[in-house]
C-alpha cells in the first residue's frame with residue numbers, strides 16, 4: 001500500500017473512531033465556509049482554519065479536500081504551542097489571487113513560519129497564476145528590485161517534510177527556505193514557462209540539513225539555487241529543465257554573508273538549460289565568505305549550453321564600476337561522472353577570482369560532447385589549479 005492510500009485509510013478510521021483511535025484531530029477547511037468555486041475569495045476561511053489548527057493540542061491534520069480555492073496571501077505561523085505534529089493534507093487546487101497590491105514585497109503567497117514538525121503533502125497544487133505578474137518583475141534589469149511573492153516560503157522551520165506537491169507558475173521563486181533546519185522535500189513537480197522571470201524552482205538560504213529528491217523542476221530560472229549560509233544540503237534524483245540549471249550563488253553581493261559548507265548533488269539529469277552546474281560569485285562586491293566541500297556526482301547533461309561553470313566575475317547588470325575581483329573563497333569542489341552534451345564549445349569553464357584563486361578543484365570522469373561531432377569541446381580556466389582524474393572530455397586546460 002502506498003503512503004497516501006494508507007493515509008486515506010487512517011483518515012477514514014479517524015473519522016469513524018475520532019480521537020481515541022488515531023491520537024489526533026482532523027480539521028477540515030470546508031468547515032470554515034469555503035466556497036471552493038475558484039472564483040470567490042476563500043482567504044478568510046483558510047486563516048480561520050489555521051487559527052483553529054495552531055491552537056489545537058497533540059497531533060493535528062488540516063485537510064484541504066479536492067476543489068479549487070482562490071486565496072490571497074496566507075501567513076501560516078507558529079509557534080503552535082501545544083501541537084506535537086502538524087500535517088497539512090492538501091488534495092485541492094489552490095489558485096493565487098492576481099492583484100499584486102494585496103501582497104507584501106519579498107513575502108510568500110503561502111508562508112509557513114516558526115513551526116516544528118510540519119508535514120505538507122497530499123498531491124495538491126499551488127498555482128501562483130504568475131503570468132499577469134511577470135511583466136511587473138523588474139529584477140532582471142535592476143539590482144534593487146521589488147521581489148514578487150514566492151509560491152511557498154518556509155521561514156525558521158524545524159523538521160519539515162514536503163512530499164508530493166505541485167507548484168505551478170509562481171509569480172517569483174516557487175519554493176524558498178530561509179533559516180530552516182532538517183527539511184526533506186520529495187516528489188515535487190515544479191513548472192513555469194522557460195521565459196518567465198526569476199521563477200527559480202527552489203531557493204535555499206541560511207538553512208541546514210536539507211534534502212530534496214525525486215522531483216521534476218522546469219522553470220524560467222535556476223532549478224535549485226543554493227544561496228549564502230547553507231550547510232549539509234543534499235540534492236538527489238532531480239530532473240531539471242528548462243531553466244538555468246543547478247546553481248550555488250550568487251554569493252558575495254552583500255557584506256556579512258555566511259559561508260556555504262557541504263553540498264552534495266547526485267544522480268540528476270539536466271536538460272535544455274543555459275547552465276548545468278554553476279557556481280557564481282559577484283565581482284566588485286563587499287561580500288567576503290567561502291563556499292567549500294561541494295560534490296557534484298553522476299550528472300547527465302542533455303543539450304546544456306554551459307554544463308560546468310564557475311564564474312567569479314558575475315555582474316548581470318553591467319553595473320560593476322571597478323574590476324575588483326570577487327572576495328568569495330571557493331575550495332574543495334568535486335565534479336565526478338559528468339556526461340552528456342554541451343551546446344557551447346567551452347564545455348567546462350573554471351573562471352576564478354584573481355584576488356583569491358580557487359583551491360582543490362577536482363574533475364573525475366567528465367565526458368561532454370558537442371552536438372555536431374565536427375569540433376572538440378574545450379576547457380577555459382583562470383586563476384585555478386584543477387586536478388584531473390580518469391576520462392576528460394573536454395581535455396584539461398594546459
Ligand SMILES: *[C@@H]1O[C@H](CO)[C@@H](O)[C@H](O)[C@H]1NC(C)=O
Nearest residue numbers: 011015026028030031063065
Ligand atoms: C471534509 O469535508 C468534505 C466536504 O464537506 C467532505 O466531503 C469530506 O468527507 C470531509 N473529510 C473528512 C475527513 O472529514
Ligand SMILES: *[C@@H]1O[C@H](CO)[C@@H](O)[C@H](O)[C@H]1NC(C)=O
Nearest residue numbers: 054055056057080081082083
Ligand atoms: C497550551 O496548553 C496549556 C496547558 O494546558 C494552556 O495553558 C495554554 O493556554 C495552551 N496554549 C494554547 C495556545 O492553546
Ligand SMILES: *[C@@H]1O[C@H](CO)[C@@H](O)[C@H](O)[C@H]1NC(C)=O
Nearest residue numbers: 022023024057058059084085
Ligand atoms: C502523535 O502521534 C504519534 C505517532 O505518530 C504518537 O506516538 C503520539 O502519542 C501522538 N501524540 C499525541 C499527543 O496524540
Ligand SMILES: *[C@@H]1O[C@H](CO)[C@@H](O)[C@H](O)[C@H]1NC(C)=O
Nearest residue numbers: 079114115116156157158181
Ligand atoms: C528550531 O531549532 C532551533 C535550534 O534548536 C531553535 O533555536 C529554534 O527556536 C527552533 N524553532 C522553533 C520554531 O521552535
Ligand SMILES: *[C@@H]1O[C@H](CO)[C@@H](O)[C@H](O)[C@H]1NC(C)=O
Nearest residue numbers: 159181182183184209210211
Ligand atoms: C537531518 O534531518 C533528518 C530529517 O530530514 C533527520 O532525520 C536527521 O536526524 C537530521 N540530521 C542531523 C545531523 O541533524
Ligand SMILES: *[C@@H]1O[C@H](CO)[C@@H](O)[C@H](O)[C@H]1NC(C)=O
Nearest residue numbers: 163184185186187211213214
Ligand atoms: C526524505 O524523504 C525521502 C522520501 O520519503 C526518503 O527516501 C529519504 O530517506 C528522506 N531523507 C531524509 C534525510 O530523511
Ligand SMILES: *[C@@H]1O[C@H](CO)[C@@H](O)[C@H](O)[C@H]1NC(C)=O
Nearest residue numbers: 187213214215216237238239
Ligand atoms: C527518480 O525520480 C523519479 C521521479 O522524478 C522516479 O520516477 C524515479 O524512480 C527515481 N529514480 C530513482 C533511481 O530513485
Ligand SMILES: *[C@@H]1O[C@H](CO)[C@@H](O)[C@H](O)[C@H]1NC(C)=O
Nearest residue numbers: 213236237266267268297298
Ligand atoms: C545513484 O545512482 C547510482 C547508479 O545509477 C545508484 O547505484 C545509487 O544508489 C544512486 N544513489 C542515490 C543516492 O540515489
